[in-house]
Amino acid sequence: MKVKCPICSADVEWSEKSEHRPFCSKKCQLIDLGEWAVEDRSIPGPKQHSDTPPGLPDIEDIEAMLSQQQDDFFKL
Template sequence: MATFVNCPTCNTKVEWTTENRFRPFCSERCKQIDLGAWAEEKYTIPAVNLPEDPEAEDLH
């Protein structure tokens, strides 16, 4: 049975096989769009409970 995933860029169903050299993307275009988003720092991980003053942080 084949495994399918959604392309992270356009949400198209993509078969997860070694023949698909762009996986998990559906195409070179979607792969490049995602790479561009990373380069422009559009993907971030929100910080939780950061100290208000990083200089005042106690480093034990």
């Protein structure tokens, strides 16, 4: 069976002979890994903050609240 490489669209034989399947090469495999690592690729889902206890605002909420403060709020 032939599939397309997700990175460069080259034809790839889907078998044990294809070491990097579904990618055509190690290069395309590493490009894909890099895109996942910098979150250019992701699986859509609800926003989760596993390190934030339930009921507390997340970092985006805190930053929004701080941006609404007067400039002298941060001065001692």
